[in-house]
Amino acid sequence: MIKANNPALSSWISVPSNSDFPIQNIPFGIFQTSEKTARMATIIGDTVIDLAVLAQAGYFKDLNFDTKVFEQSYINDFMALGKSVTRAVRDRISDLFEKNNTELPGNSALLADLLQPFGSVQMLLPVQIGDYTDFYSSREHATNVGTMFRDPDNALLPNWLHLPVGYHGRASSIVVSGTDIHRPKGQQKPVDAPPVYGPCKLLDFELEMAFVIGQQTSMGETISTEAAEDYIFGITLFNDWSARDIQKWEYIPLGPFLAKNFASTIAPWIVTLDAVEPFRTDGYDQDPEVLPYLKYEGRRNYDIKLQVAIQPENGVEKVVCDSNFKHMYWTMTQQLAHHTVNGCNVNVGDMCASGTISGPTPDSYGSMLEISWRGTKPVDMPDGSQRKFIQDGDTVVMRGWGESKGVRIGFGACSGKILPTT
Numbered sequence: 001m002i003k004a005n006n007p008a009l010s011s012w013i014s015v016p017s018n019s020d021f022p023i024q025n026i027p028f029g030i031f032q033t034s035e036k037t038a039r040m041a042t043i044i045g046d047t048v049i050d051l052a053v054l055a056q057a058g059y060f061k062d063l064n065f066d067t068k069v070f071e072q073s074y075i076n077d078f079m080a081l082g083k084s085v086t087r088a089v090r091d092r093i094s095d096l097f098e099k100n101n102t103e104l105p106g107n108s109a110l111l112a113d114l115l116q117p118f119g120s121v122q123m124l125l126p127v128q129i130g131d132y133t134d135f136y137s138s139r140e141h142a143t144n145v146g147t148m149f150r151d152p153d154n155a156l157l158p159n160w161l162h163l164p165v166g167y168h169g170r171a172s173s174i175v176v177s178g179t180d181i182h183r184p185k186g187q188q189k190p191v192d193a194p195p196v197y198g199p200c201k202l203l204d205f206e207l208e209m210a211f212v213i214g215q216q217t218s219m220g221e222t223i224s225t226e227a228a229e230d231y232i233f234g235i236t237l238f239n240d241w242s243a244r245d246i247q248k249w250e251y252i253p254l255g256p257f258l259a260k261n262f263a264s265t266i267a268p269w270i271v272t273l274d275a276v277e278p279f280r281t282d283g284y285d286q287d288p289e290v291l292p293y294l295k296y297e298g299r300r301n302y303d304i305k306l307q308v309a310i311q312p313e314n315g316v317e318k319v320v321c322d323s324n325f326k327h328m329y330w331t332m333t334q335q336l337a338h339h340t341v342n343g344c345n346v347n348v349g350d351m352c353a354s355g356t357i358s359g360p361t362p363d364s365y366g367s368m369l370e371i372s373w374r375g376t377k378p379v380d381m382p383d384g385s386q387r388k389f390i391q392d393g394d395t396v397v398m399r400g401w402g403e404s405k406g407v408r409i410g411f412g413a414c415s416g417k418i419l420p421t422t
């Protein structure tokens with residue numbers, strides 16, 4: 001077992017019972033305050049821990065790495081140190097905040113600078129994202145979309161069961177939770193009229209998870225399914241905002257473009273792959289058999305509950321989706337093996353999102369396109385209004401957590417509010 005994952009551990013920092021951040025999590029992110037420039041942090045309960053302060057006080061000295069990485073405004077340089085170092089750091093933080101450790105609680109001068117209430121800090125984008133790829137790896141999602149837009153009897157296109165379908169997205173517009181998003185404008189095609197330009201009328205979310213690359217490869221190199229997890233530093237929640245009307249008109253023949261690249265939102269914390277180790281679960285039986293480079297051993301899916309809520313302006317939120325990261329036909333290891341099988345290189349900070357994660361039942365569908373079945377089944381909101389898609393003033397909140405042996409590991413909210421078009 002990974003030392004910091006021990007379910008018996010508890011911290012001298014108080015942790016609310018439903019917190020995403022017990023001492024067993026120790027995710028990594030970037031924050032700033034009015035007094036502090038952007039720097040690296042972790043979180044226990046509702047308390048943000050300033051890793052730059054912890055490093056300056058000498059608590060990582062014996063681990064023999066350049067602790068200036070904690071003063072950077074992205075976690076990239078930290079990830080690039082490799083898992084031997086980042087694991088040691090996570091274990092050290094676990095030791096220092098474990099309830100029997102008196103080193104820090106006795107250092108009151110340091111504590112005021114070290115610990116910040118979550119509500120008093122501004123979380124920033126944790127990763128400098130070089131390249132971003134979006135997959136399409138939930139069989140239920142692909143089947144639902146294929147059923148709606150093509151033929152229910154041939155919902156999956158011929159390639160779908162043979163390779164993890166994906167496209168290269170845009171990194172520049174990936175933002176951290178809490179960032180407002182303006183409704184995109186674009187070209188749409190009414191059924192019996194020429195194309196028009198205007199605000200998107202069918203704005204949607206896509207419930208996804210994303211993994212972050214922590215080790216680079218060179219051009220020509222490939223990553224096997226077996227080695228893939230060595231290259232994945234951690235995961236986070238990902239909302240792939242989607243303009244369905246723009247998408248429908250533009251996507252043929254080269255796939256998604258302006259319907260997707262106006263914004264995507266991620267949660268503020270990157271949870272290490274180590275921290276979600278307890279939630280490993282079996283993947284799908286893959287039939288037809290996949291090519292040898294896509295075969296994998298072991299449990300490579302993760303049982304992580306995922307939820308989406310819509311909160312109208314000044315209103316009460318409604319949970320519209322309960323899904324799970326385990327509803328992935330193609331695993332992250334297969335996605336990364338496929339991504340590099342042609343020799344495509346990856347860099348530290350690259351992000352790969354899963355594609356919309358839909359489960360088998362309508363309450364587990366991961367987009368409004370599916371939940372409202374193209375607008376034919378509106379969702380009733382607590383205030384009496386209805387939603388087929390996302391309206392101005394709505395906040396979409398995604399949450400995710402795994403639970404094992406009384407320990408809940410989560411990501412913090414991945415939230416974004418839609419403002420009127422500019």
Ligand code: MN
Nearest residue numbers: 206240355356
């Ligand atoms: Mn997507």
